Amino acid sequence: MATKENRASASRASAGSRSSAVAEPEVEKTAPRKGGRETDGGYSPELLLGLYRTLVKCRLCDEKARILFRQSKFAGNFYSGVGQEATEVGAAYSLREDDWIAPSHRDWTANIIKGAPLKFCFAQLFAKSTSPDRGRSSPAHMGYPPLNVITPASTIAAQLNIGTGVAFGLKKLKRDSVVVSFFGDGATSFGGFHEALNFAGVHRLPIVYVCQNNLWAESVPLRLQTALKDLSDRAKAYGFPGVSVDGNEVLAVYEAATKAITRARVGEGPTFIECKTYRWYGHSEIDPAKYRSKEEVEAWRKKDPIPRFEKHLTERKVLTEELKNEITAQITAEINEAVDFADQSPYPEPEEATGFVWSS
Ligand SMILES: Cc1ncc(C[n+]2csc(CCOP(=O)(O)OP(=O)(O)O)c2C)c(N)n1
Ligand SMILES: [Mg+2]
Numbered sequence: 001m002a003t004k005e006n007r008a009s010a011s012r013a014s015a016g017s018r019s020s021a022v023a024e025p026e027v028e029k030t031a032p033r034k035g036g037r038e039t040d041g042g043y044s045p046e047l048l049l050g051l052y053r054t055l056v057k058c059r060l061c062d063e064k065a066r067i068l069f070r071q072s073k074f075a076g077n078f079y080s081g082v083g084q085e086a087t088e089v090g091a092a093y094s095l096r097e098d099d100w101i102a103p104s105h106r107d108w109t110a111n112i113i114k115g116a117p118l119k120f121c122f123a124q125l126f127a128k129s130t131s132p133d134r135g136r137s138s139p140a141h142m143g144y145p146p147l148n149v150i151t152p153a154s155t156i157a158a159q160l161n162i163g164t165g166v167a168f169g170l171k172k173l174k175r176d177s178v179v180v181s182f183f184g185d186g187a188t189s190f191g192g193f194h195e196a197l198n199f200a201g202v203h204r205l206p207i208v209y210v211c212q213n214n215l216w217a218e219s220v221p222l223r224l225q226t227a228l229k230d231l232s233d234r235a236k237a238y239g240f241p242g243v244s245v246d247g248n249e250v251l252a253v254y255e256a257a258t259k260a261i262t263r264a265r266v267g268e269g270p271t272f273i274e275c276k277t278y279r280w281y282g283h284s285e286i287d288p289a290k291y292r293s294k295e296e297v298e299a300w301r302k303k304d305p306i307p308r309f310e311k312h313l314t315e316r317k318v319l320t321e322e323l324k325n326e327i328t329a330q331i332t333a334e335i336n337e338a339v340d341f342a343d344q345s346p347y348p349e350p351e352e353a354t355g356f357v358w359s360s
Contacts, residue, residue, distance in 0.1 A: 043251065045318045051093055051250055052313060055306055057331050058085045058109040061118065064335050065108070065125055065140075069285045073343070074125045076139040077284045079106045083248075084212055086305035087275040089113055090253025091210045092180055094261060100148040100170075102163025102181040106212070106279070107152070108140050110182060116144040118338035128345035134356050135348045148177075156217075157183060157190035160209070164196040167205035167270075178264040179207040180257070186217025188234060189225050197272070201238035204269035208260040209235075211274045212247065218283045219291040235272035247275025248305040251312075278303070 062082050069078045081088060084106070092101060092113040103110040111121055120132050124142040127135035132144050133151065143151030150166070152159050163181035170177050187193050188211060200207050211231050215222045228234070235242025243260075245252045253275055260271035278300035282289035289297075313319035 042316065045316075048313055048316070048318050051089060051254065052309060052319065053327055053331070054089045054093060054113055055085050055250060055309060056327055058089060058112055059306060060328070060331050060335060061112055061121065062109060064339065065122075066281070066285060068122075068125065068339070074127065074139050076127075077286060078125070078140050079108070079284050080279065080281045081106045081109055083280040083300065083304070084214060084275075084277045085109070086250040086309070087210065087212050087247040087253055087277050088182070090247075090250045091182070091208070091257040091273065091275070093254060094258050095180060096177070097147060098175075098177045099261075100150065100163065100166050100177065100179040102150045102159040102166065102179060103143070103152050104156075104159055104183050104187070104212075105140060105152055105154070106184065107182045108142050111142050111144045111147075111149050114144065114147045114149050116142075116147060116149065118334055119341035120144065122335075122338045122342035123345050126342045126345070127347065128342055129348040130341070130345040134352075136357065155192075157187040157192040157196075159183065160187065160196040161192050164200050164205060164207060167200060167207035167264075168203060170206055171203065176265050177206070178261055179205075180210055180261070181207060182210050182212060184217060185211065185213040185215065185222050185225060185231060186220060187211075188231055189217075194237075197235070197238045197270070200270045201240050204240075204267065206264040206267070207270045208257065208264055209270060209272045210257070211272065213274050213276050214279045216279070216283070216292070218287070219289075221291075230274060232272050232274040238270075238272075240270045240272065242272035242274065244274040244276065247277030248303045248308065250305055250309050 059082060062080055065078050066080055068074060088107060088109055092110055095101070095114065101110050101114055108121065112118065120130065121142065124131035124133070125139045127139055129135060132142065137151055138154065141152045141154065143149045150159065150162055153162065160181050160183055163179045167179045170179070197209065213222070213231055217225060230244045232242030232244040243256055245256050247253060256273050260273060263269070263271055280297065280301060310319060310324065
């Protein structure tokens with residue numbers, strides 16, 4: 001795993017530092033983002049393994065966060081994305097450092113995919129002074145300014161408006177960066193969703209809307225949300241393409257996303273990608289999700305994106321059992337180190353409660 005650590009900024013972020021939380025970027029690549037198609041039409045082993053490592057990293061970090069919540073290591077709440085990793089990774093993996101992500105409450109791992117160091121991700125959950133926002137926001141509402149990950153707003157769909165505004169700014173500044181905005185099926189019923197997509201269509205903005213259709217908005221099923229079968233049909237109303245893909249198939253999402261990102265980058269405007277997926281656990285860690293049947297959950301667990309991808313990689317002789325174990329061990333060690341860092345970091349001092357709120 002390629003890891004680039006900026007030691008100077010590591011000391012900046014160390015316990016008790018009072019300098020800006022965002023002045024010096026610290027970037028950790030989860031994998032080299034190189035690689036593409038080989039002449040046989042398949043993806044290169046480098047790219048496949050990079051995607052695989054990132055999937056596993058997201059899964060292990062998310063499961064660890066759930067355990068830590070149960071151990072009362074942090075308060076507030078946590079919105080697990082376990083089961084949805086292929087959507088997150090497939091959509092965000094090929095983004096450049098100067099590209100943007102506008103995540104929702106369920107996308108804590110978007111920071112990880114973009115390359116935020118794990119120690120900051122766990123420090124964020126613990127609301128410690130070493131977290132990117134110095135313990136200011138709700139634990140799972142994490143952004144990472146050095147890598148253009150926007151802090152999610154609590155209001156459903158609000159990240160769509162903010163992300164669309166950023167895309168408008170990028171276009172005005174004639175930059176070739178793009179925005180990927182994540183949101184759920186429930187968000188598509190909000191007024192702000194329609195306003196954002198309409199605006200993006202009119203101005204042909206460089207943004208990719210990635211809908212994680214997990215069939216539920218808290219306890220509201222999709223059938224009470226919309227009469228549509230495919231949420232990507234909504235894009236027609238705004239004059240840009242919409243596509244629906246298997247959100248548990250990382251290469252299907254990756255392929256749709258890279259196409260949409262390229263389209264956005266060259267000035268051809270937005271794309272809507274609906275990823276059909278499922279969250280394994282409750283809406284949050286305090287939701288036992290009794291509104292879903294056991295059969296439904298079991299059926300989706302069988303579509304777990306990770307073993308599906310492992311099968312593909314094993315058949316292509318890219319992954320062996322030994323390599324798989326090695327990757328898991330490496331990531332587990334990295335997580336343990338990050339959790340120790342978060343644990344040992346201090347809470348912000350009471351007297352700085354009003355600092356770093358309006359500007360950093
Ligand atoms: C305006 C508003 N209403 C209600 C909530 C509470 N809430 C947070 S997330 C959520 C469900 C969102 O569902 P969806 O968009 O499908 O995303 P998912 O949670 O499934 O990822 C609700 C009701 C909120 N944050 N904002
Ligand atoms: Mg949902």
